[in-house]
Amino acid sequence: MKQxxxxxxxxxxxxxxxxxxxxGVFPLLKQISGKNLPDGVExxxxxxxxxxxxxxxxxxxxxxxxxxxxxxxxxxxRKNAPEARFLKRDARSFKLGHKYQAAFSTFDALxxxxxxxxxxxxxxxxxxxxxxxxxxxxxxxxxxxxxxHWNSRERSTEKPGYFYTEKMEYSPxxxxxxxxxxxxxxxxxxxxxxxxxxxxxxxxxSSVLSALKKAGFNDIRTYAYDRQEGIRPPDNxxxxxxxxxxxx
Numbered sequence: 001m002k003q004x005x006x007x008x009x010x011x012x013x014x015x016x017x018x019x020x021x022x023x024g025v026f027p028l029l030k031q032i033s034g035k036n037l038p039d040g041v042e043x044x045x046x047x048x049x050x051x052x053x054x055x056x057x058x059x060x061x062x063x064x065x066x067x068x069x070x071x072x073x074x075x076x077x078r079k080n081a082p083e084a085r086f087l088k089r090d091a092r093s094f095k096l097g098h099k100y101q102a103a104f105s106t107f108d109a110l111x112x113x114x115x116x117x118x119x120x121x122x123x124x125x126x127x128x129x130x131x132x133x134x135x136x137x138x139x140x141x142x143x144x145x146x147x148x149h150w151n152s153r154e155r156s157t158e159k160p161g162y163f164y165t166e167k168m169e170y171s172p173x174x175x176x177x178x179x180x181x182x183x184x185x186x187x188x189x190x191x192x193x194x195x196x197x198x199x200x201x202x203x204x205x206s207s208v209l210s211a212l213k214k215a216g217f218n219d220i221r222t223y224a225y226d227r228q229e230g231i232r233p234p235d236n237x238x239x240x241x242x243x244x245x246x247x248x
Contacts (some may be wrong), residue, residue, distance in 0.1 A: 007070035010196040013164060013183050015050040017157075020050025021107045026060070027105055028225060029137055032244050036135045041101035046122075046138075047091055047109035051077030051084065058083040067094055091122045099131045105138035108240065111177075111200040116207060123215035130247040136217060137244045141177075143202050145239040146170045146212060150177045150237045161186045175201050205234070208243060217245035 030037060040061045045054045048066030050073050057064045064084040068074050074086045087096075091105075092113065103126050113119045125134050150170035157164055164183040170176070177200040184191050203211075205222060212220055222232040224238040234241050 006196045006198055008072035009183075009194045010181060010198070011050060011070060011072035011076055011159070012185070013162070013181070013194075014073070015080070018107075019050075019052050023056065025053060025106050026056045028231065028242070029106075031231065032221075032223060032242060033102065033135055036133070036246065037102055042098045042099075042105040042247055044096075044126070045084070046103055046105035046126065047112075048077055048086065049073050049107070049109070051086070052111055053081040053104065053106055054081035054084040054086075054115075057081075065096070065098070065100070067091070067096075080181055091125065092118045093121070094125050094182060096129045098129060099134075100129055101131055101134050103130060103136045105136075108200065110138055110139045111141050111202060112198065114199060114201050116203060116211065119203065119208075120211045120214060123211050127216040127247055132205060134246070134247045135244060136212075136247070137242065139240050139242045140208065141202055141240055142202065142234075143204075146175075146177050147204055148173070149239065159211070177201065205241065212243070212245045216248050218248055219246040220244070 042063045045056055045057065045064055045066040048054050048068050051066060054064045054066045054077060056083050064081065064238055066077055066084055066086045067089040069088065069090045071088055072089055077086050108124065110119065113122055130136065150168045153168040162183060162185045164181055167180045169178045179198045181196040183194040185194065209220055221244045222234050223242040224234040225231050225240065225242060
């Protein structure tokens, strides 16, 4: 699969440049979870990337299993969170045969699931590996985010030993966001080029809620998050929605 290879190409840069979200999201997850996330329970980190959230969770005493479809992402995750267990699995098809008290999927990972039928399957897979009453918290970019922040946005970054460009484009007609990154990395005396194209889409809140209910979740809540205001109810100008659901 081409996109999986692109995640592999992107892993080195992602581990350097895209760590803030994972490092800062734990207090929010803890707040939303409340009493449903006791200390030390087993947690599934779905689409774990290079393991920033898994690192925080293990440091807090949780027993973490991280899964991701990119072997290269997992290679960095194992270095970042050596106390966690990591498995190469596709979110759309994984079966673990183990039960967890909580599952998290963060940093708009599930926006990379491009079809609603596949998103429903992801939710079913998560439900199957949660204990009764277990919680599932994830975030997703909204239509507002794509309309306002993915319209031919472009920037370049130069640092010692590497240089990269990012370009984000959005097609409203196809509900398709494209993230393109070109990385030039110094390897010894030479420079190597890596090209990455990743895709995202969005789903209406009603579609997500319906899919969660069909997968066996209830007590579903939605939150917008602002660094200044904290959590609040989502509105029409919300860029990212956090969903929290409990398994029946």
